[in-house]
Amino acid sequence: MLVAAAVCPAPPLLVPEVASAAAAELDGARTACSDALAVLAASRPGLLVVVGAAGSGGAGPYPEGSRGGFQGFGVDCGVRLGDGGRPGGDDGDGGARWGDGPGDGPGEGARPLPPALAVGAWLLDHARWGAAPVEGFAVAQSLETGKALRTGRDLAAREDRVALLVMGDGSACRTLKAPGYLDERADAFDAAAAAALATADTAALAALDVTLAAELQAAGRAPWQVLAGAAEGAGLDGRLLYEDAPYGVGYFVAAWS
Numbered sequence: 196m197l198v199a200a201a202v203c204p205a206p207p208l209l210v211p212e213v214a215s216a217a218a219a220e221l222d223g224a225r226t227a228c229s230d231a232l233a234v235l236a237a238s239r240p241g242l243l244v245v246v247g248a249a250g251s252g253g254a255g256p257y258p259e260g261s262r263g264g265f266q267g268f269g270v271d272c273g274v275r276l277g278d279g280g281r282p283g284g285d286d287g288d289g290g291a292r293w294g295d296g297p298g299d300g301p302g303e304g305a306r307p308l309p310p311a312l313a314v315g316a317w318l319l320d321h322a323r324w325g326a327a328p329v330e331g332f333a334v335a336q337s338l339e340t341g342k343a344l345r346t347g348r349d350l351a352a353r354e355d356r357v358a359l360l361v362m363g364d365g366s367a368c369r370t371l372k373a374p375g376y377l378d379e380r381a382d383a384f385d386a387a388a389a390a391a392l393a394t395a396d397t398a399a400l401a402a403l404d405v406t407l408a409a410e411l412q413a414a415g416r417a418p419w420q421v422l423a424g425a426a427e428g429a430g431l432d433g434r435l436l437y438e439d440a441p442y443g444v445g446y447f448v449a450a451w452s
Contacts, residue, residue, distance in 0.1 A: 196352075196354075196357060196429065197357050197359065197426050197431070198239075198357065198358060198429070199234055199235050199240065199358045199450075200235075200358060200359040200360075200426065200431070200449075200450075200451040200452075201228070201231035201358075201359070201448075201449070201450055202231070202363070202415075202419070202447060202449040202451075203228045203231060203314075203315070203361070203448050204362070204363070204364050204415075204444075204446035204447065205247055205310065205311040205314045205315070205362040205364055205414065206221075206442075206446070207265050207310055207313075207314060208221060208442075209221055209224060209228070209317070209318070210265060210272060210314065210317050212265070212270045212272045213265050213268050213272070221441065223437060223439070224446055224448060227436040227437035227448035228318050228322075228437075228448055229321070229322050230448075230450070232322045234450040234451075234452050235326065235360065235450075236324070236326040237452070238358055238452055239326070239327075240327045240356045240357060240358035241327055241354040241356040242327055242328055242329075242330065242353055242354040242357050243277075243324070243326070243327045243329045243330070243358045243360060244330050244332055244350050244353070244357065244358075244359050244360070245276065245316070245319075245359075245360045246331075246332050246333075246350070246359055246418045247311025247312045247315060247331075247334075247361070247418055248309065248333065248334060248336045248362075248363060248414045248415075248418060249309050249311075249333035250309045250310055250333075250336075250414075252306065252307065252308070252309035253306055253309075254334055254335045254338075255332070255333060256332050257276060257308060257330065257331030257333065258305070258330060258331075259276055259278060259328055259330055260275055260277065261275065261276045261305050261306075261308050261312075261331060262274070262275050262276075262305070262308065263276070263307050263308025263309070263310075263312060264307070264313060265310075265313065267310075274308070274313050274316040274317050274320060275316060276308060276316045276329055276330070277316070277319065277324070278329070309333050311362040311363065311414070311418075314362060315331070318360070319360070327358065332350060332421075334346065334418060334421060336414055336416070336417055337417075338420075339405065340403075343417050343420035343421045343423075343424060344401060344420060344421075344423060344424030344427075345424060346421050346424060347421040347423060347425035347426070348425065348427065350425050351424075351426075357425070359422055361415075361418045362415075362418060363414050363415020363417075363419055364415050364445060364446060365381075365385040365388055365411075365413050365444065365446070365447060366380075366381035366384050366411035366412065366445050367412035367413070367414075367443065368380075368381040368412060368443070369381045369385070369440040369443040369444065369445060372443055373440075373442065373443025373444060374412065374442075374444065375411065375412040377443075378410070378411055380410075380411060381411050381445070384403075384408070384413065385413075385445035385447075387399065387403070388400070388403065388413075388416075388419065388445070389435060389438050389445075389447055391419075392419070392447055393433055393449060395426065395433030397423040397426050397427055400420055400422065400423035403416050403420065413445070422451075426451065431451040431452060432451065432452065433449055433451045434450050434451075435447065435449050436448040436449060
């Protein structure tokens with residue numbers, strides 16, 4: 196059963212090493228994400244599942260310990276999913292983390308985390324998450340609504356107390372300089388998504404149009420609809436903690452509990 200959820204944006208720019216000199220521009224978003232993760236921890240979940248778009252990577256489950264990174268963005272910064280976060284360094288007990296050598300821990304030989312899940316892993320590491328085991332689940336951005344809802348129901352049924360960290364952005368067409376250029380439909384789409392996230396309105400999330408979301412390059416549509424399926428009948432309340440479009444892309448942070 197779903198007991199809580201956090202919705203966060205998924206741009207690699209959330210990682211300060213990637214954003215570099217522009218890191219301060221998303222300080223508000225990072226703070227809101229930390230607040231949303233605190234809500235998850237307070238819900239005492241037995242399992243946390245990070246959900247995000249598969250991108251060019253593979254859809255499906257990613258076990259705890261799966262590795263990812265931001266080398267594709269010009270930064271030698273690695274992460275792993277759950278149990279300590281970044282590879283390398285000290286594990287807190289004087290020992291080395293698995294990233295210090297070949298074949299020395301979980302995730303060896305596994306497929307790398309898609310960027311959205313890697314950002315989620317970074318957020319959890321940044322928050323020093325230790326409240327519950329962590330797994331990942333990546334979904335295709337073209338996933339049909341019905342399948343997304345069923346995926347959410349299946350994830351919620353994994354444990355008695357499940358929490359979701361849902362990674363995804365709104366429209367990438369909010370301004371002339373946005374990645375998808377300006378589309379006059381973008382503001383209304385993002386306003387509807389923000390209202391649904393603010394009120395934990397699962398029906399409104401399920402009603403987001405798949406074709407329109409694709410045209411507006413809204414990578415969060417499928418993960419949000421997975422959340423809608425997971426939260427059906429859970430009776431959760433929602434709060435919108437952050438809403439902005441600093442680079443012409445809709446970024447939202449919400450907490451459901």
